Amino acid sequence: METKEVKVCVIGLGYVGLPLARLFSTKFETIGYDIKAKRIETLREGVDVTGEVEDCLLREAIEKHGLRFTSKTDDIRGSNFYVVAVPTPVDENNRPVLDPLRAASEIVGNVVQRGDIVVYESTVYPGVTEEVCLPIVERVSGLKVGRDFGGGYSPERINPGDKVHTVETVRKITSGSDEATSERIAETYGAVIKAGIYKAPNIRVAEAAKIVENVQRDVNIGLMNELARVFNAMGIDTGDVIEAAGTKWNFIKMQPGLVGGHCIGVDPYYLIEKAQAYGVLPRIMTDARRLNDCMGAYVAQEVVKLMNKKGLMVKDARVLILGFTFKENCKDIRNTKIVDIDKALREYTDNISIYDTWADKEEVRKSYGIEIENGGVETLKGKYDAVIVAVAHKEFEGIDVRGLLEDRDKGVVYDVKGKVDRGMVDGRL
Numbered sequence: 001m002e003t004k005e006v007k008v009c010v011i012g013l014g015y016v017g018l019p020l021a022r023l024f025s026t027k028f029e030t031i032g033y034d035i036k037a038k039r040i041e042t043l044r045e046g047v048d049v050t051g052e053v054e055d056c057l058l059r060e061a062i063e064k065h066g067l068r069f070t071s072k073t074d075d076i077r078g079s080n081f082y083v084v085a086v087p088t089p090v091d092e093n094n095r096p097v098l099d100p101l102r103a104a105s106e107i108v109g110n111v112v113q114r115g116d117i118v119v120y121e122s123t124v125y126p127g128v129t130e131e132v133c134l135p136i137v138e139r140v141s142g143l144k145v146g147r148d149f150g151g152g153y154s155p156e157r158i159n160p161g162d163k164v165h166t167v168e169t170v171r172k173i174t175s176g177s178d179e180a181t182s183e184r185i186a187e188t189y190g191a192v193i194k195a196g197i198y199k200a201p202n203i204r205v206a207e208a209a210k211i212v213e214n215v216q217r218d219v220n221i222g223l224m225n226e227l228a229r230v231f232n233a234m235g236i237d238t239g240d241v242i243e244a245a246g247t248k249w250n251f252i253k254m255q256p257g258l259v260g261g262h263c264i265g266v267d268p269y270y271l272i273e274k275a276q277a278y279g280v281l282p283r284i285m286t287d288a289r290r291l292n293d294c295m296g297a298y299v300a301q302e303v304v305k306l307m308n309k310k311g312l313m314v315k316d317a318r319v320l321i322l323g324f325t326f327k328e329n330c331k332d333i334r335n336t337k338i339v340d341i342d343k344a345l346r347e348y349t350d351n352i353s354i355y356d357t358w359a360d361k362e363e364v365r366k367s368y369g370i371e372i373e374n375g376g377v378e379t380l381k382g383k384y385d386a387v388i389v390a391v392a393h394k395e396f397e398g399i400d401v402r403g404l405l406e407d408r409d410k411g412v413v414y415d416v417k418g419k420v421d422r423g424m425v426d427g428r429l
Contacts, residue, residue, distance in 0.1 A: 006188055009033060009079035011104050013043065013069070015052050015262070015332065016121060016156040017085035019167045022053050024083075025067035027191045032069045033076050033107075043069045049360070051331045052160065077111045081188055084108065084133070085121040085156060087262065094269045094289075096125065098132060105133045109140025117150040117176075119185055123211060123267045125274035126204040129153045134177070150181030153203045154189060155210030160261065161330025171195040175206035214267040215285055220254050221264070222288030225295055228256035228429050232302065239418045239428070256429050258299070258337035258390070258416065259292040260326035265335045296340025299416055299429065303386055304348065306412045306426050312385050314348045320384040320404060323391020324356035324364060324372050328417070331358050338390050339368055355380060357395055380404050385411055389425075392417040401425070 006028045010021040013034040021032040034040055042049055046059035061067040070076065086100040101122055108118055118137055120129050134151045138144060145151045154174045159165050172193045176182030182199060190197045200206035228238040238256060246253040259265045268285050275282045307314050326336040338354065345352055354372040364372050373380075377399065387404050389396060401424050405411030413420070415428035422428075 006081050007031075007079045008081045008083065008188075009076045010083045010085060011076075011107060012084060012086035012100075012122075013039060014085070014087065015050055015160050016158045017083075018043070018048060018050070018053050018058075019158060020083065020085060020121070020156075021067060022057060022061045023168055023192045025061045025065040028081070028188075030065075030067050031076055031079060032067065033073075034069070034071060035103075037071045040069045040071045049331075050160075052158075073107055073110060076107075079111070080113070080116045082108050082112065082116065082118045083121060083154075084119070088122045088124055088266075088270070089262070090266055090269045096270050096273055098124075098128065101128070101133055102136060105136035106140050109137040112137060112141050112143065112149055114143065114148045117152065117181060117184060117188075118145075119152040119154050119174075121154055121156040123155065123214070123263065123270065124207055125211060125270040126207045127274070129203050129207060130177070146177050146181075150184065151177040151203070152181055152185045153206045154185065155206060155213075157210075157213075160332045161327060168192060168194045171198055173198050173200050173206050173209055175200040175203045177203065211267050211271045214264045215271055217254075218259060218264050218268050218292060219284055219288040220252060221257060221259055222291045224254050224256040225291055225429075229298065232427075232429075237428075255418065256295075258295050258326075258340075260335045260337040261332060262334045265292070265326075265337075293337075293340075295429075296337040297344040299388065299390075299414065300341050300344030302427055302429075303345070303388060303412060303414045306414065307386055310410055310412060310426075312410065312412065316351055317349045317385040318351045318383060318406070319345055319349060319353070320380060320387045321352065321354045322356075322387065322389045322396055322401075323393055324354050324359045324370075325391055325393075328392040329358065329394055331360065333359050333364060333367060339370070341388065341390060342370065353380070353384075356391070356393070358393060382406055386414070387411070388414045388416065389420050390416045392419040396420075 008024045008028045008030040010017045011033045013032045021030055024030045048058055084104045086104045089097045091097050134145045143149050157170045172189050174186045174189055176185050186197045186199050231238045245251050268289055272282050272285055304314055324338045325333050356372055357374045364370055381403055401413050402408045413425045415425040418428050
């Protein structure tokens, strides 16, 4: 496939799909598809509400490179390189939900033609692409993968809010249903990925590699969280322990914390589910997930203990939580564990305020039924019995946290991320 022949269609324009569509448009004719008409409307205006693609870059892609957006299936006919980047969530029982992938596969099946290629980027357990997705494309289109069209998998490696490790600067894993397709996929991605391509031997290996990336981080963070609970009980500062241990060359220096978002806090459940189907009980992964999912409640309990030690009345206490998004300097609120802190504290008080200038108030209200504040920090001062610095947004750097308390000496400040000056906090994870 020569560069001029490739016509890319990216299906799903969220945190993964939009940056990818923008990048592809610099080399190929590209159209982005999303079922949300409102999302398409704002993108056509050159605005990305997620903040993943800077508006100036988005407008450049539209005006200079001809990037188009649509919510109509007929508009994507004529593309020949389809990339599916839709969410892969879990349900209330933490079981994989493949409905978005199935729906996207049906859309592709309605437009794919002979000679086209279909690549999936959504995080899945090994086997989903070839056992679930491509068979749907075959059924709807009447075509056969490997004979009439090519299939592939290239796992996304987007880190929401990260302006350093962007899609083009991170090495890309690619794979295909056959050698010829694998080569074409690698060449197409290789035309835009500066960091280079790694060709996995097959689709299942590529699927497994992606999920292992997140499982490894989840397990390592789970270990740090367990150590934090142990050392907190012993009166030892976990941060000091990590700094000391980190002086050895082979120590993996990771921090305890809340594990939310759409990747690390979700993806391990996909592999856990598949492992059990094969008769394997993945104990370490399962235990890490359970431990990490309990850390929001643990933070709340630690705050309550500190308040009791200082003689503060916990019932009806005024508590401020700084930050709501799942990570710092990012608008993404998916699977945020701040919700767990809020829920646990509400057993004692309803006087809880949450402040975050990054999160969209309406989206938070719609998704969680929680009201947040995002006005000036000065409106928060001198009101609270306890302050929890939950997310390390850049706006919170250097802030006089104790100045937010009604009583600087008696009030409690708890630092989840370990970023606040130690002399200003009463406890930290």
